[in-house]
Amino acid sequence: MGEASATGPGGASTERVGAAGDGVIVTRALTKRYRGGQLAVDGLDLTVPAGSVFGFLGPNGSGKTTTIRMLMGLIEPTSGTAHVLGRPVPRSARAVLPRVGALIEGPAPYGFLSGRDNLLRYDAADPTADPRTRRARVAAALDRVGLTAAAGKKAKAYSLGMKQRLGLAAALLRPRGLLVLDEPTNGLDPQGMREIRALVRELASDGTTVFLSSHLLDEIEQVCTHAAVMARGRLVVQGPVADLAAGARGRLVVTTPDPADAARVLEEQGVADVVVTEERVTGELPGRDLAEVNAALVAAGVRVRGFGAERASLEDAFVALTGEGFDVAG
Numbered sequence: 001m002g003e004a005s006a007t008g009p010g011g012a013s014t015e016r017v018g019a020a021g022d023g024v025i026v027t028r029a030l031t032k033r034y035r036g037g038q039l040a041v042d043g044l045d046l047t048v049p050a051g052s053v054f055g056f057l058g059p060n061g062s063g064k065t066t067t068i069r070m071l072m073g074l075i076e077p078t079s080g081t082a083h084v085l086g087r088p089v090p091r092s093a094r095a096v097l098p099r100v101g102a103l104i105e106g107p108a109p110y111g112f113l114s115g116r117d118n119l120l121r122y123d124a125a126d127p128t129a130d131p132r133t134r135r136a137r138v139a140a141a142l143d144r145v146g147l148t149a150a151a152g153k154k155a156k157a158y159s160l161g162m163k164q165r166l167g168l169a170a171a172l173l174r175p176r177g178l179l180v181l182d183e184p185t186n187g188l189d190p191q192g193m194r195e196i197r198a199l200v201r202e203l204a205s206d207g208t209t210v211f212l213s214s215h216l217l218d219e220i221e222q223v224c225t226h227a228a229v230m231a232r233g234r235l236v237v238q239g240p241v242a243d244l245a246a247g248a249r250g251r252l253v254v255t256t257p258d259p260a261d262a263a264r265v266l267e268e269q270g271v272a273d274v275v276v277t278e279e280r281v282t283g284e285l286p287g288r289d290l291a292e293v294n295a296a297l298v299a300a301g302v303r304v305r306g307f308g309a310e311r312a313s314l315e316d317a318f319v320a321l322t323g324e325g326f327d328v329a330g
């Protein structure tokens, strides 16, 4: 897929629609160096397939927000290109952004207005929105995010999860080709997180492409079909989530009330990278028959309660690819 657009002589745009290929978001060598010299995004080549729920994963400070701000035309890249829904940004941001629903900063509804009145007001600020169908549009959006029953309550009485849903409802007031959600579950309690994740899955099930950033590996595994992993401004890997995790080997896991003995025996058996966490001892899967390793544990008097190979997680893939832990504290 070629570089996407060109400006003809005299500044006439010879932009080719769809030149960015099938991706809903496509970046090529996208780079942002801030004025202070910080290289926040370094040569990013991202392709977000149509219809995917795409997780944009990385520890704090890895460049996710900077990338999203470039995609939304909020800041200029230092170099490289970005296309959203087939159009170059920031150049065509005004044309493309009405088709993008975004939840970028935390939700900030007017607390003294009800959820419904917040949406009515928001819709009224859109000059292209037909006032005659406003109420129906707002009711449909409230219904979509499960806020119909609470629609008459003042937003200041909403939980953070409800405010987040209200933000999503605002993003859903008009048809969207793409939803961009920056850390949509940040600050929510486990119940709120579950609700937002279920909602994202539901939104995606009718074909809307969803691009969501997160620093939570398990969130990406639960919600996303595809993911890209960032570390220090660079893309580490991208692809279908199932393939990413499969690229890393699983680990041997032994559950036992005798972890110290188990760790010693595993090391004697040639198991590398043995890690003890309370009653769980894990290590790299050895290249030999696991039955022999298990027999050696039992022969040494280790009381084995659980023994097996655990499927590799995205976290294992990240560690294998970067040689670093996935430190969410950044």
Ligand SMILES: Nc1ncnc2c1ncn2[C@@H]1O[C@H](COP(=O)(O)OP(=O)(O)OP(=O)(O)O)[C@@H](O)[C@H]1O
Binding pocket: 034, 035, 036, 038, 039, 040, 058, 059, 060, 061, 062, 063, 064, 065, 066, 067, 215
């Ligand atoms: N306006 C700015 N000026 C200078 N440096 C910045 C600016 N914004 C971000 N940075 C730096 O760029 C790097 C990437 O930051 P960015 O916010 O994009 O990361 P992130 O992955 O979104 O992290 P977080 O989840 O904490 O927002 C960091 O080192 C950050 O300190």
